[in-house]
Amino acid sequence: MxxxxxxxxxxxxxxxxxxxxxxxxxxxxxxxxxxxxxxxxxxxxxxxxxxxxxxxxxxxxxxxxxxxxxxxxxIGLVVSEICEDGFLRTAPVGGVDRRILTTAEVEIFGKEKIRGVFASVPPHLANKNGDDSLPDFADFLVDTGKARDELVEIVSVGDPCVFVGxxxxxxxxxxxxxxxxxxxxxxxxxxxxxxxxxxxxxxxxxxxxxxxxxxxxxxxxxxxxxxxxxxxxxxxxxxxxxxxxxxxxxxxxxxxxxxxxxxxxxxxxxxxxxxxxxxxxxxxxxxxxxxxxxxxxxxxxxxxxxxxxxxxxxxxxxxxxxxxxxxxxxxxxxxxxxxxxxxxxxxxxxxxxxxxxxxxxxxxxxx
Amino acid sequence: MINLLLKLCSLDGVSGCEKNVLSFISEEIMPFADSVYYDRAGNLVAFKRGKRTPNKRIVFAAHADEVGLVIKSIEEDGTLLFDDIGILASSLPTRRVFVGDKRLHGVIGSKPIHLVPRAERGKKAKYEDLYIDIGALSKSEAEQYVSVGDSVSFDSECVMLSENILKAKAVDDRAGCTVLINLIKSELEYDTYFVFTRREELGTLGAISAANSLKPDICIVCESTTASDICGTPDMRKVVKLGFGAAVPFMDGGTLYSRELYALAGRIAEEKGIKWQTKTMVAGGTDARSFQREGHGCRVLGVALPTRYIHSSACVCDIRDFYAQNELCKELSMVLGGLNND
CATH class of the missing domain: 3.40.630.10 (Zn peptidases)
Structure with a gap:
């Protein structure tokens, strides 16, 4: 059963x-x-x-x-910005813990479904508070491996994403x-x-x-x-x-x-x-x-x-x-x-x- | 060529447990090499005759091991505590893993956000809070499947994010292993030695015994190297960038590379139209530091694949850089034997 x-x-x-x-x-x-x-x-x-x-x-x-x-x-994510070099900024939909983000894998539902990986946050942002606090959600970018020109053809701000699991x-x-x-x-x-x-x-x-x-x-x-x-x-x-x-x-x-x-x-x-x-x-x-x-x-x-x-x-x-x-x-x-x-x-x-x-x-x- | 890389990345070979990887490589190179053997430290060594015998010993090296975890304790509730080999704690919560030779599925637990006290929210993960869950309900159930000392590797499929960008685990250093295998399969100009080392991630340990037994005059270390070219990072901190070719460092955290070989690599790359870049930060370390210092010492050169998130479950690299790494190593193999001895 x-x-x-x-x-x-x-x-x-x-x-x-x-x-x-x-x-x-x-x-x-x-x-x-x-x-x-x-x-x-x-x-x-x-x-x-x-x-x-x-x-x-x-x-x-x-x-x-x-x-x-x-x-x-x-729960999931929503694309909030298409950044340079094939990176996306996202915002959480529902409660998402920032601790799980680094190298978490996602699917982005644009005109087609593509994959991405949460990038590690660059050191100058990761430690900006100088303590053990995590960067802001917006500092975690999704690496899509695509050129920006290609990416904007597929993904728009507002598109939903889910974690791969x-x-x-x-x-x-x-x-x-x-x-x-x-x-x-x-x-x-x-x-x-x-x-x-x-x-x-x-x-x-x-x-x-x-x-x-x-x-x-x-x-x-x-x-x-x-x-x-x-x-x-x-x-x-x-x-x-x-x-x-x-x-x-x-x-x-x-x-x-x-x-x-x-x-x-x-x-x-x-x-x-x-x-x-x-x-x-x-x-x-x-x-x-x-x-x-x-x-x-x-x-x-x-x-x-x-x-x-x-x-x-x-x-x-x-x-x-x-x-x-x-x-x-x-x-x-x-x-x-x-x-x-x-x-x-x-x-x-x-x-x-x-x-x-x-x-x-x-x-x-x-x- | 890419299929071989994907296959190698899919194999598990955490430092100290490189058996599967080395045995796959040995089968792959056996028909093409003149001799293949494991040295006393368990490094896999191959020799292949070229058209000419040089008056010096040329060795290409890549490490077979990958970052991972090792089980250190089985808890009363059936969860597993671990130590890491080369991994940042911040990339671990909720990653999927394979535990032990039986490759049991497991996950790295992370307390639900709802239950994290306000004061602790938004804090970085610490090793002491992390553990692996294989679904065991008790210590006795877990003990039927897992032993202390079992190695743990990431469960991470190879995915092409775009036409040229690969996401996989263990790109560091299966890319280098693939370069060596391709060289062995090709026709060589000079007699050349190859070594697939163990325990690089524990501090370039396998290379120590390899250097002492092989005593190279010239050693080319084929590696992966950290690319920090993430959007928002200042250029000076990007180290190397994806899509800008093979990385040839002049120096890193462990090695001052041979100026002569560094210049040669750059010159050959320019001549042959192979994209290359150097590392803009002096950081990291490779087997080159052991080869430079052990044996009777030797001239070393690094030819590396720029790789994002290098010590994680999801390495990201550009296949075009991988091709450049292969081509540059091939071109170097054509001329190294003819260099002067001084």
Whole structure:
């Protein structure tokens, strides 16, 4: 099953969806999502902000709707200046650590796709502060190996770039790749949908592959006006245990999925996800992210008229680098929890203990 | 010719573990050389007869080793600590590597930017904070695959960035090795010796024993040399520039090159229309310093390929400079045997 997740991930990874540029890849994301899920979805749309929304309609009348979100956008770079001698200046899109830049390799999406290498910063700029601080982002130039005349024909200011980070298998079921954040979660969702295709699940399922998460969450915010759900799960990557990262803030690679409890997300929806994990004996760790989860859940919870939202995540190491690292077994756990949740959502969302949706106590609701 | 360079760059040969590289080279030159052997220090030596036997011994040298890392400790959490051979810490975070003879995939970890405390953000990476992650979940799992002392090389494919610009690891000094192989494959004017040295990156060590056993009269060291011609760098600090031809230094951090050979190289290059430049900064060091000082001492000359980001996973060089390096060495080989002995 992990091979399904990995192959879906590779398909999604090959589509350029740098934050802010998702619309360029949206049609490709949609057709890929439909192709890999064996008819699970009956309709789909692309929002004006480049999010892809996919709908599974239940046969049951007045069924509850479960929204499952993962962001399709990735961190990256944008060309900010074409300099002399084939060098490009860039600016980060999303959080990029300057420590990883020297000799990092990139793909630049101009009129054609070209490769580049982040040059080492010349000594007079590298040590201008005379201490151990890194040069400014703008001092790191990308070497394209092309003459300026040739370069200006291909690249324009504003063109997106991504870090090169091929997927490689490490020990056991661990892999390293760029853009696990958050395409590995998109893959986990689509794999779960594929698994359920042809079976009758009672709830409606809306899958949102949202844009803009790495740059302020605009995709999930705007999509909340086209999706209408009774409960939601936002899937994202979370911190895996690394050196100097506290246990309470992370989960060990191989210890399964992570489920966040937070004051800004919904406790009832979270408890449904936790039940579904326990029901299937799926490995997971509960983590407290008190005043914010840093995911789309924080947005989905309150956007439009509000949707109770939980956070389910894949632990990864080296987040926002070209060598993000995860266990495919952990991703499978996330996918398994999703399968269980899709199967049981209708039941739990109608039970007293975990009821979701508008509850009328007396009279009519305000239209 | 370029394919041979690409092949050599793709082989792993961190200082001290040059076996794969040397064995590939030996197979490549075996049909063309009159003798091929490993000396006691493990340098690969070849001799090829030319049309004439000169009254002096001419040696072309290039080093087979490359910069890399060596595992020094396996941690409880399965990560690997390392020491470096010739690499700046600042180019290491998040690079991909091969660990050990089994070439396990690994990455050099870097804490997520989100978790770096404000006070530490924007600080340069330090060796003590760096480690390799092969995906092991524990020390015992890692120990099944890795031992302390295993060498680590970069996982970096050869890519042509443009028609003439190559990005690869280990251009330093597989370019020089390729020059030597091409000479051995060609018809030579004079009897010539060739040595593919080990451990250059540890301080030109292999060349010491090579100099003592070969005792050259003239030694031409084919190398790669730092090009700092990055946009924004003042001209005086660029050292050498890509696309401006083979680099022939008059002096570097380790060697005062033979004035006579330096002048000869320049003259031949001009005559034959081969692009050349000299180094505008006295820095770096090559096997030439060992050849100049060991054995009975000898006249040395350097012919180098300008290379950006030279001690990193992503060296960048201009193939036209590589051709110039090859041509200049070939032309030199035609005349060196005829030089006077003084």
């Amino acid at each position: 992990t091979s399904t997740i990995l192959s879906i991930f590779e398909k999604l990874k090959s589509i350029l969806t740098v934050s802010g540029y998702e619309i360029l890849g949206a049609e490709n994301v949609r057709s890929t999502a439909l192709e890999v899920t064996d008819g699970f979805f009956s309709s789909s749309e692309i929002t004006k902000s480049g999010s892809v929304v996919l709908y599974h309609k239940s046969k049951k009348e007045n069924a509850k709707t479960l929204l499952i979100d993962a962001h399709i956008d990735t 091929e997927t490689k298998k490490l020990l056991g079921d661990r892999i390293t790749s760029a853009h696990l954040d958050d395409k590995i979660c998109c893959a986990a969702i689509l794999s779960a949908c594929k698994e359920l295709s042809g079976t009758d699940i009672e709830c409606n399922v809306t899958v949102l592959l949202s844009s803009g998460e790495e740059t302020r969450g605009g995709g999930a915010l705007t999509a909340s006006f086209v999706t209408s759900a009774d409960g939601a799960i936002a899937l994202d990557v979370n911190f895996a245990k690394e050196k100097d990262v506290p246990d309470y803030q992370s989960s060990k690679i191989g210890d399964g999925a992570m489920i966040s409890r937070s004051a800004v997300t919904d406790r009832t929806m979270t408890s449904i996800v936790e039940k579904c994990a326990r029901d299937g004996n799926v490995k997971h760790k509960i983590i407290a992210e008190v005043d914010g989860t840093g995911t789309n859940a924080d947005t989905i919870e309150v956007a439009n008229m509000g949707t109770p939202c939980a956070v389910l995540s894949v632990p990864i190491k080296y987040m926002h680098t070209p060598c993000e690292l995860c266990s495919l077994g952990d991703v499978q756990c996330v996918s398994d929890i999703l399968v269980n949740t899709m199967k049981s959502f209708e039941k739990y969302a109608n039970e007293d203990e975990t009821r979701l949706g508008i509850r009328v106590l007396k009279g009519d609701i305000v239209k």
